[in-house]
Amino acid sequence: MKKRLFSLLLVSALVFTLSGCGEKSLLRESDPVTLNFWHVYGEQSGSPMDLLVQEFNRTVGQEKGVRVQVTNLSSASKIGGFLKEAQKGGRDAPEMPDLFTCHISDATALGSDNLVDWNAWFTAEELSNFVPGFLADGMTEDGTLLLFPISKSTQLLMCNGSGFARFSQSTGVSYADLSTWEGFYDAAGEFYDWSGGEAFCALDYPIRSVELNALEHGSGDSYTKNGWYDTNNVVFKES
Numbered sequence: 001m002k003k004r005l006f007s008l009l010l011v012s013a014l015v016f017t018l019s020g021c022g023e024k025s026l027l028r029e030s031d032p033v034t035l036n037f038w039h040v041y042g043e044q045s046g047s048p049m050d051l052l053v054q055e056f057n058r059t060v061g062q063e064k065g066v067r068v069q070v071t072n073l074s075s076a077s078k079i080g081g082f083l084k085e086a087q088k089g090g091r092d093a094p095e096m097p098d099l100f101t102c103h104i105s106d107a108t109a110l111g112s113d114n115l116v117d118w119n120a121w122f123t124a125e126e127l128s129n130f131v132p133g134f135l136a137d138g139m140t141e142d143g144t145l146l147l148f149p150i151s152k153s154t155q156l157l158m159c160n161g162s163g164f165a166r167f168s169q170s171t172g173v174s175y176a177d178l179s180t181w182e183g184f185y186d187a188a189g190e191f192y193d194w195s196g197g198e199a200f201c202a203l204d205y206p207i208r209s210v211e212l213n214a215l216e217h218g219s220g221d222s223y224t225k226n227g228w229y230d231t232n233n234v235v236f237k238e239s
Contacts, residue, residue, distance in 0.1 A: 027066060029063065029065045032066060034067045035068050036069055036098050037070050038070075038073070038083075038097045038101070039100065039101045039151070040075060040076050040101050050070060053068045053070055071097060076151075079106070080105070083100065083106055084110075087110055101150070102147070119144070131149070167190075171190050181213045
């Protein structure tokens with residue numbers, strides 16, 4: 001519920017950007033303003049973000065005179081390319097959206113002056129409720145918060161406790177051994193032998209596990225300025 005409220009709060013904040021400096025609002029319920037939105041939440045049917053947009057449109061948006069319309073749903077890398085095309089313009093270029101999710105490199109390429117600094121819309125106390133690393137990923141070197149962390153996530157390892165207890169008692173492998181990728185994969189090998197060939201785990205998005213392993217070994221940024229993998233990154237390549 002808290003996550004849902006924060007998402008609605010974020011979208012609702014857009015209402016105030018269309019309000020005048022005085023008490024009189026520039027918005028009218030009878031003549032709603034439409035904001036085009038590009039996002040990455042399209043891997044599943046019935047996207048959670050689309051549901052939030054629909055809820056906003058029939059509640060706060062309807063009351064204030066704002067309608068959010070999803071006009072592009074794709075991967076972050078593709079959206080980054082579309083944004084660059086839109087900014088350059090041209091006959092076949094897409095129209096620049098009002099709202100979008102993207103990587104920080106794509107946001108900075110668009111120019112800080114062209115984007116909202118979310119620091120101006122939230123107090124330091126409010127921002128303290130978010131994971132510091134998530135906020136840092138959306139900041140420029142001068143501290144401008146260009147990306148609000150609505151599309152960030154944390155990698156989780158879910159473990160069958162009773163099954164792991166039997167495995168641990170027999171082999172000596174402990175939860176502490178799972179604190180590094182080396183320990184994790186060593187444990188997987190131990191489990192394979194102990195169980196007679198069963199898999200230790202199922203990984204979502206294996207490529208992300210490779211990226212995290214590379215980061216743990218000091219790879220730094222694994223991407224080029226154009227958003228592609230940096231194949232010259234030695235640590236990343238060896239991972």
